[in-house]
C-alpha cells in the first residue's frame with residue numbers, strides 16, 4: 001500500500017516547502033501525480049527515449065530540441081516536457097502518443113520502470129553546474145504555487161545540497177547516474193551538459209542526432225536553433241511560461257546570488273562529496 005503523504009519541509013529559517021513524501025521519496029505534490037508506484041508501472045516501449053535530469057537543468061529546452069531532431073520537423077506548438085513528465089501526469093496522458101516518445105523524469109533510475117534497463121532504451125541525461133541549478137531551483141520553487149515557499153536564499157542553499165528538499169541532493173543524483181552508467185555499460189546513455197549546449201548548440205545537436213540515429217542537414221539544425229531560443233520558447237510554450245520556467249537561461253547567474261561564504265562552503269562540500277566523480281562542470285563560459 002502506498003504511504004504517500006503531504007509534508008511541509010522547513011528550510012534553515014523555518015519557511016516550508018509543501019512536498020509529497022512517497023515512501024521516503026520527496027517530490028512535488030503534483031495534483032495528478034501517479035506516485036512512485038505509478039511511475040514504476042508505466043509500460044515502456046522498445047523505442048521510447050528517456051530524458052533524465054535533475055530539476056532545472058534545461059529539461060524543457062532539451063525536450064524541445066530532441067523532439068525536433070527526432071521528428072525532423074520544426075514544431076511550433078505549446079507542447080512541453082510536462083506532456084510526458086512521468087511523476088507529474090498519469091500514464092493515460094501519454095499512453096496513446098505516437099512512437100517514438102520522449103519520456104521525462106527527475107527521479108533516480110531505481111524509481112523508473114524496470115524496463116528502462118531491461119529493454120535498454122536510449123537515455124539522454126542533461127547535467128548542469130550545481131550553482132546555477134541551485135539559483136534556478138530557488139527562483140522556480142518560489143513561483144510554483146503548489147510548493148507555497150516564501151523562504152530566503154540564505155536559508156535555502158544548505159538544506160538543498162544536504163538533500164532535504166524534493167528530489168534530494170543534486171550530488172546524489174549525479175553520482176547515482178554515474179553509477180548507473182558504470183553498472184550498465186550496455187545501456188545507451190548520452191550525457192549532455194547544459195553549458196555545452198549553450199556554448200555550441202549545433203555541435204551538441206549533432207551528438208544527439210548520432211545518438212538517435214537520425215541525419216539532419218545543417219540548414220535544419222540552424223532552424224532548430226532559431227526555434228529553441230529562450231525568446232522563441234517563451235513565446236510558444238504558454239503553460240511553462242506561466243510557471244516561470246523560462247527565467248534567464250544563462251551560465252553564471254550564481255555569481256549574483258552566492259556570497260563568498262556560501263561559495264566557499266559549497267566548494268568544500270563538493271570536494272567532499274564528489275571526490276570519485278570525474279565529471280567537469282563549467283561555471284562560466
Ligand code: A3P
Nearest residue numbers: 056057058059060061136229230246247248249
Ligand atoms: P534559469 O532559471 O537559470 O534561467 P528545466 O527545464 O529543467 O526546468 O530548467 C529550467 C532552466 O532552463 C531555467 O534556467 C531556464 O531559464 C532554462 N531554459 C529554459 N529554456 C531554455 C532555452 N531555450 N535556452 C536556454 N535555457 C533555457
